[in-house]
Amino acid sequence: MVTETFLISVKNDIGFRLFFADERNIEFLQGLLKSILKLDEGEYEVIEILDPHLLREFHGDKLGIVDVKVKTKTGKIIHIEIQLKVRPGMEERIIYYDAKLITEQIGSSDKYKDLKRVISIIITEETLIKSSPLYHHRFTFFDPNANIELSDLIEIHTLELNKLPDNFDGTELCDWAKFIAAGSEEELEMVANRNTQISKAVVKLRELSADEKARDMYERQEKARRDHEWAMDYAVEKGRQEERQELVKRMKLSGMSEAEIEKILKL
Numbered sequence: 001m002v003t004e005t006f007l008i009s010v011k012n013d014i015g016f017r018l019f020f021a022d023e024r025n026i027e028f029l030q031g032l033l034k035s036i037l038k039l040d041e042g043e044y045e046v047i048e049i050l051d052p053h054l055l056r057e058f059h060g061d062k063l064g065i066v067d068v069k070v071k072t073k074t075g076k077i078i079h080i081e082i083q084l085k086v087r088p089g090m091e092e093r094i095i096y097y098d099a100k101l102i103t104e105q106i107g108s109s110d111k112y113k114d115l116k117r118v119i120s121i122i123i124t125e126e127t128l129i130k131s132s133p134l135y136h137h138r139f140t141f142f143d144p145n146a147n148i149e150l151s152d153l154i155e156i157h158t159l160e161l162n163k164l165p166d167n168f169d170g171t172e173l174c175d176w177a178k179f180i181a182a183g184s185e186e187e188l189e190m191v192a193n194r195n196t197q198i199s200k201a202v203v204k205l206r207e208l209s210a211d212e213k214a215r216d217m218y219e220r221q222e223k224a225r226r227d228h229e230w231a232m233d234y235a236v237e238k239g240r241q242e243e244r245q246e247l248v249k250r251m252k253l254s255g256m257s258e259a260e261i262e263k264i265l266k267l
Contacts, residue, residue, distance in 0.1 A: 086126040
């Protein structure tokens with residue numbers, strides 16, 4: 001049986017998908033998107049939730065998976081991805097995904113002018129944009145010297161949960177970000193008391209958390225994520241040990257003493 005205190009975290013990628021990619025929760029997905037994006041209100045009238053798998057073009061091509069992928073009324077593609085940890089090469093991978101979402105739209109008889117806008121929303125728990133204290137950024141093809149935007153065909157938003165202010169800043173985005181980041185009932189209640197729509201979302205999240213099938217999917221994915229992180233950390237540590245052994249070997253061959261080697265290793 002599910003305990004009363006158990007809550008699925010939408011900060012987890014499977015939890016995010018279970019909650020926001022559910023057609024019954026479309027109003028909450030609309031609310032989140034409206035808080036981040038500056039689109040015409042009509043775009044949100046029709047939100048179609050798509051298969052999150054990015055298409056392979058060639059045999060052996062990488063298959064990408066995003067957490068939530070939707071199409072707006074006029075065909076704009078929006079994909080939202082949760083990443084708890086920021087890994088090396090993450091920025092390049094985001095651009096790779098966007099390029100896939102662009103190229104999968106066009107065939108031999110299609111025209112470039114018919115390409116639909118691709119909008120990425122990347123939510124992280126760690127710092128991705130190190131040069132800024134802001135928790136939300138929007139990136140396009142932009143010339144900062146001339147202050148001219150060449151195109152918004154590809155638009156990337158970053159939302160870094162670890163940069164959220166301790167208090168609420170009065171924006172809908174801050175409310176939704178704190179809903180996603182919440183790690184306890186108390187934190188959920190704080191944001192629910194401020195925002196009527198999020199208050200309804202909290203009720204829905206509790207209902208989802210009480211569903212045994214949803215909980216089983218969530219817990220199995222959480223275990224897989226922890227196992228993967230352990231494997232990654234183990235591989236990194238093993239690589240460091242091998243590097244250290246190779247370094248010691250080279251220093252010994254160069255005639256350095258044990259004391260000199262130990263001093264360098266400590267440094």
